Amino acid sequence: MKEKLVLIGNGMAGMRTIEELLAIAPDKYDITVFGAEPHGNYNRIMLSPVLAGEKTIAEIMINDLDWYAKNNVRLHAGKEVVEIHRTRREVRTADGTVEHYDRLLLATGSNPFILPVPGNQLPGVIGFRDIKDVETMLAAAQPGRHAVVIGGGLLGLEAANGLMKHGMQCTVVHLGDVLMERQLDPVAAGLLRASLEERGMRFLLGAQTAAILGEDKVRGVRFKDGLEVPADLVVMAVGIRPNTDLAKQAGIHTERGIVVNDTMQTYDPRVYAVGECVQHRGICYGLVAPLWEQAKVCANHLAQFGIGRYQGSVTSTKLKVTGIDLFSAGNFNGSADCEEIVLRDPARGVYKKLVVRDNRIQGAVMYGDTVDGAWYFQLLREGTDISDFRETVLFGHAHMADAGREGSSVMSMSDDAEICGCNGVCKGTIVKAITEKKLFTLDDVRAHTKASASCGSCTGLVEQILAATVGTIGKTPAEKPMCKCTEHSHDVVRTAIRERHLTSLRAVFDTLDWKTPDGCHSCRPALNYYLIATWPGEAQDDQRSRFINERVHANIQKDGTYSVVPRMWGGLTTPDELRAIADVADKYQIPTVKVTGGQRIDLLGVKKDDLPRVWADLNAAGMVSGHAYGKSLRTVKTCVGSDWCRFGTQDSTGLGVKLEKMTWGSWTPHKFKMAVSGCPRNCAEATIKDFGVICVDSGYELHVGGNGGIKIRGTDLLCKLATEEEVKEFCGAFMQLYREEARYLERTAPWIERVGLSYVKSKIVEDEEGRKALYARFLASQQFAQIDPWAERASGGVDAHEFEPLAAIN
Amino acid sequence: MTDWHDIGALSDIPQLGSRIVKSAQGDIAVFRAADDAVFALSDSCPHRGGPLSQGIVHGHRVTCPLHNWVLELESGAAIAPDVGCARKYPVRVDGGRVLLQLVSVTDSSSV
Ligand SMILES: Cc1cc2nc3c(=O)[nH]c(=O)nc-3n(C[C@H](O)[C@H](O)[C@H](O)COP(=O)(O)OP(=O)(O)OC[C@H]3O[C@@H](n4cnc5c(N)ncnc54)[C@H](O)[C@@H]3O)c2cc1C
Numbered sequence: 069m070k071e072k073l074v075l076i077g078n079g080m081a082g083m084r085t086i087e088e089l090l091a092i093a094p095d096k097y098d099i100t101v102f103g104a105e106p107h108g109n110y111n112r113i114m115l116s117p118v119l120a121g122e123k124t125i126a127e128i129m130i131n132d133l134d135w136y137a138k139n140n141v142r143l144h145a146g147k148e149v150v151e152i153h154r155t156r157r158e159v160r161t162a163d164g165t166v167e168h169y170d171r172l173l174l175a176t177g178s179n180p181f182i183l184p185v186p187g188n189q190l191p192g193v194i195g196f197r198d199i200k201d202v203e204t205m206l207a208a209a210q211p212g213r214h215a216v217v218i219g220g221g222l223l224g225l226e227a228a229n230g231l232m233k234h235g236m237q238c239t240v241v242h243l244g245d246v247l248m249e250r251q252l253d254p255v256a257a258g259l260l261r262a263s264l265e266e267r268g269m270r271f272l273l274g275a276q277t278a279a280i281l282g283e284d285k286v287r288g289v290r291f292k293d294g295l296e297v298p299a300d301l302v303v304m305a306v307g308i309r310p311n312t313d314l315a316k317q318a319g320i321h322t323e324r325g326i327v328v329n330d331t332m333q334t335y336d337p338r339v340y341a342v343g344e345c346v347q348h349r350g351i352c353y354g355l356v357a358p359l360w361e362q363a364k365v366c367a368n369h370l371a372q373f374g375i376g377r378y379q380g381s382v383t384s385t386k387l388k389v390t391g392i393d394l395f396s397a398g399n400f401n402g403s404a405d406c407e408e409i410v411l412r413d414p415a416r417g418v419y420k421k422l423v424v425r426d427n428r429i430q431g432a433v434m435y436g437d438t439v440d441g442a443w444y445f446q447l448l449r450e451g452t453d454i455s456d457f458r459e460t461v462l463f464g465h466a467h468m469a470d471a472g473r474e475g476s477s478v479m480s481m482s483d484d485a486e487i488c489g490c491n492g493v494c495k496g497t498i499v500k501a502i503t504e505k506k507l508f509t510l511d512d513v514r515a516h517t518k519a520s521a522s523c524g525s526c527t528g529l530v531e532q533i534l535a536a537t538v539g540t541i542g543k544t545p546a547e548k549p550m551c552k553c554t555e556h557s558h559d560v561v562r563t564a565i566r567e568r569h570l571t572s573l574r575a576v577f578d579t580l581d582w583k584t585p586d587g588c589h590s591c592r593p594a595l596n597y598y599l600i601a602t603w604p605g606e607a608q609d610d611q612r613s614r615f616i617n618e619r620v621h622a623n624i625q626k627d628g629t630y631s632v633v634p635r636m637w638g639g640l641t642t643p644d645e646l647r648a649i650a651d652v653a654d655k656y657q658i659p660t661v662k663v664t665g666g667q668r669i670d671l672l673g674v675k676k677d678d679l680p681r682v683w684a685d686l687n688a689a690g691m692v693s694g695h696a697y698g699k700s701l702r703t704v705k706t707c708v709g710s711d712w713c714r715f716g717t718q719d720s721t722g723l724g725v726k727l728e729k730m731t732w733g734s735w736t737p738h739k740f741k742m743a744v745s746g747c748p749r750n751c752a753e754a755t756i757k758d759f760g761v762i763c764v765d766s767g768y769e770l771h772v773g774g775n776g777g778i779k780i781r782g783t784d785l786l787c788k789l790a791t792e793e794e795v796k797e798f799c800g801a802f803m804q805l806y807r808e809e810a811r812y813l814e815r816t817a818p819w820i821e822r823v824g825l826s827y828v829k830s831k832i833v834e835d836e837e838g839r840k841a842l843y844a845r846f847l848a849s850q851q852f853a854q855i856d857p858w859a860e861r862a863s864g865g866v867d868a869h870e871f872e873p874l875a876a877i878n
Numbered sequence: 879m880t881d882w883h884d885i886g887a888l889s890d891i892p893q894l895g896s897r898i899v900k901s902a903q904g905d906i907a908v909f910r911a912a913d914d915a916v917f918a919l920s921d922s923c924p925h926r927g928g929p930l931s932q933g934i935v936h937g938h939r940v941t942c943p944l945h946n947w948v949l950e951l952e953s954g955a956a957i958a959p960d961v962g963c964a965r966k967y968p969v970r971v972d973g974g975r976v977l978l979q980l981v982s983v984t985d986s987s988s989v
């Protein structure tokens with residue numbers, strides 16, 4: 069028999085947990101839900117647009133009654149649980165319904181705080197929390213009537229805005245003199261107040277409520293200083309109190325909220341709690357974003373997967389008042405050791421402030437132009453060093469993209485960057501839905517992911533993601549799981565391989581609890597790379613985990629034949645080599661011979677069974693594999709240099725040959741291309757290579773992180789050096805840093821954008837000892853890498869089975 | 879036509895790998911999973927004819943090297959959302975030898 073899970077509180081946090089649970093362990097529990105409200109689960113934050121007449125109740129439903137029926141979840145809507153009996157493991161409702169549980173989940177949310185002043189029980193005094201409150205307000209809202217909203221925070225302003233839309237006269241009463249002081253600094257609050265006043269909202273700041281006036285219903289409000297204001301409706305929006313009554317009654321430890329640990333368990337291990345009713349590491353949250361994270365962790369533990377901890381959240385806020393753009397996050401007021409970067413443009417009504425400490429964003433407030441809110445929030449949460457773009461950071465992400473610094477603005481955000489705050493949808497989820505379900509329109513994305521389906525403030529971002537994704541494949545995952553075989557991200561897996569000395573795929577699968585017996589085509593090549601890059605000579609290179617091109621050391625073509633590219637060091641060749649290539653082409657009837665962009669010759673259309681013999685012939689003429697097929701060093705392109713060229717400043721060809729001899733054979737996270745140009749005219753196009761050298765009179769300039777391809781990116785200047793020996797050392801160290809730290813299938817360009825050029829400089833240029841160590845590790849691993857794969861196979865010793873049929877049947 | 883052909887030893891096929899058998903009906907890819915289960919499919923992906931024998935084998939599935947379609951080795955059927963089916967051939971292991979039948983079947987019920 070299935071275990072029984074009972075949820076008390078049919079709200080956003082509780083039901084999100086159930087949804088997460090059903091996604092990972094659909095058959096584990098028999099689930100019963102009790103909700104005091106007579107509805108399905110709805111998006112509470114959208115009550116503001118409902119009040120303003122911009123949405124209907126039907127539009128804000130997350131799980132309607134049908135959903136419960138379809139998912140076999142028993143819902144008792146409109147039944148309040150009044151008792152938990154922990155020894156009997158039962159809950160009881162006001163009408164006497166009793167339900168047994170094996171696991172209990174508390175998600176009772178919070179209650180509006182009602183000021184303890186005389187008259188606070190009068191009809192017409194309400195909080196702003198649920199559908200019933202909205203219905204009460206709408207019934208009372210008549211043009212010309214007066215409403216007093218007590219509390220100038222997010223909730224109060226949204227309530228007042230909604231009521232004004234129905235023609236009511238609204239006065240917002242606030243104890244302090246800064247509106248939304250938990251989210252705004254005085255400047256932004258001032259701008260907000262001015263634009264709300266323009267719409268007709270009135271403010272009484274620094275006013276302390278003394279009493280609500282009226283006999284059988286509300287008539288007005290009186291303040292400490294004696295002032296009286298008429299009112300037909302009073303909305304209390306001065307704060308919320310976690311709803312802990314039930315937990316307290318059951319003897320579960322509570323302080324301000326129900327105390328939970330990092331796995332969302334209360335002091336009774338059978339009882340979990342999520343949402344606004346909980347207190348985690350001393351904090352009670354009042355926004356939805358933390359709930360999504362809590363729900364994920366809680367579901368994971370309910371499913372008994374036992375991984376994932378909730379470590380607290382940094383929150384951000386937007387105000388859902390149509391026509392007003394406002395965003396804030398983190399520590400936006402700063403402190404003595406912080407600096408502020410500010411942009412003010414009164415004519416456009418724009419104000420942006422970033423609070424920065426040690427070149428890392430601590431907080432952000434934006435008014436009037438909030439498109440970059442999600443980006444700043446991401447930089448804040450990841451603690452990104454912004455020194456590389458500090459001078460332009462306030463102009464936003466799009467500016468950096470225009471300046472050619474980034475691939476595409478949204479696409480350089482990591483996959484766990486939250487795009488839609490209302491529905492807790494992050495970028496990875498949207499990208500995945502677009503690629504897997506082949507979505508093409510905004511409406512499709514809304515239907516499948518709910519992103520931008522609520523307040524709509526993220527519509528622009530979602531459109532950008534849509535545009536960018538419908539043209540890209542093979543982006544590198546960030547913090548999301550490597551693939552569906554595991555919960556772990558690339559970085560986590562990599563760290564484990566290094567720190568736990570894992571040297572085989574089997575060890576990785578066992579140690580990290582892989583969900584599939586032997587991985588899949590997505591994780592195996594990545595793992596194989598991480599293993600051989602971390603433990604060269606020690607980890608075995610698993611050919612069965614390599615993509616076919618790397619397995620047979622040639623490029624598969626669309627008709628199933630292969631192309632073969634021998635190495636030509638620095639683009640140099642000889643008559644003998646050319647003759648041998650010509651002979652091979654004749655002998656094996658190779659249909660196409662082409663000169664590549666990397667200065668060598670491509671033989672296209674070779675049949676698979678001919679490969680070993682083709683290689684043997686090329687080997688005999690002294691040529692080796694060009695690795696044109698691999699995630700590895702490809703070519704070192706050169707121009708002729710000082711030997712022949714009248715502009716040449718150094719021996720660029722010679723240096724190119726030396727670099728290629730040093731680096732050939734090395735495996736890298738993605739393909740790696742180099743070039744050496746003999747003078748600043750840059751004939752070898754060194755500035756669009758992963759590693760480029762430009763020779764100048766006084767030495768060598770090193771450039772890194774460029775690529776051609778769909779989205780071209782020019783290199784960044786790394787440093788200038790005097791000798792060839794130094795160039796070799798810096799080149800090896802740079803490649804090794806990339807090999808050790810970039811994620812599989814991440815080219816140098818996105819990698820450098822992710823970690824920052826300053827970081828790369830700090831490792832390669834500024835830290836001499838570290839650089840020498842990287843270089844030494846690179847050379848050490850080359851001992852095992854510089855074995856010509858063609859020779860091994862041409863002699864028939866290695867992987868002969870790849871090239872011969874098993875049998876022939878007539 | 880319904881003869882079982884001895885095509886070689888199980889150990890001739892690498893685990894998580896595949897070998898080709900040439901036949902009048904075209905190339906047949908014979909796969910061996912990590913648990914030594916053996917399967918045979920026409921060496922032609924239902925998408926654009928990619929050589930399945932060159933793909934990465936994982937579990938009882940293979941990923942086509944050309945555009946990453948994933949097929950069930952047991953039935954030859956593509957995993958959703960892709961739709962298609964590679965022709966499958968009866969194959970079994972007897973005393974360490976791999977035996978293959980040439981009659982082609984297109985659905986899994988007829989083995
Ligand atoms: C008008 C409004 C606007 C908001 N805007 C934003 C915003 O823009 N951004 C943001 O991040 N957050 C916003 N919030 C806050 C957000 O809605 C809450 O953080 C979130 O709903 C909390 O989820 P929860 O599941 O903890 O509680 P709830 O969603 O409140 O769910 C708790 C449920 O439990 C039920 N319940 C309680 N006790 C019992 C019992 N004994 N038996 C049975 N059922 C019980 C309650 O009736 C309720 O339905 C807003 C809130 C409101 C009211």
Ligand code: FES
Nearest residue numbers: 923925926928942
């Ligand atoms: S041919 Fe197999 S996936 Fe396209």
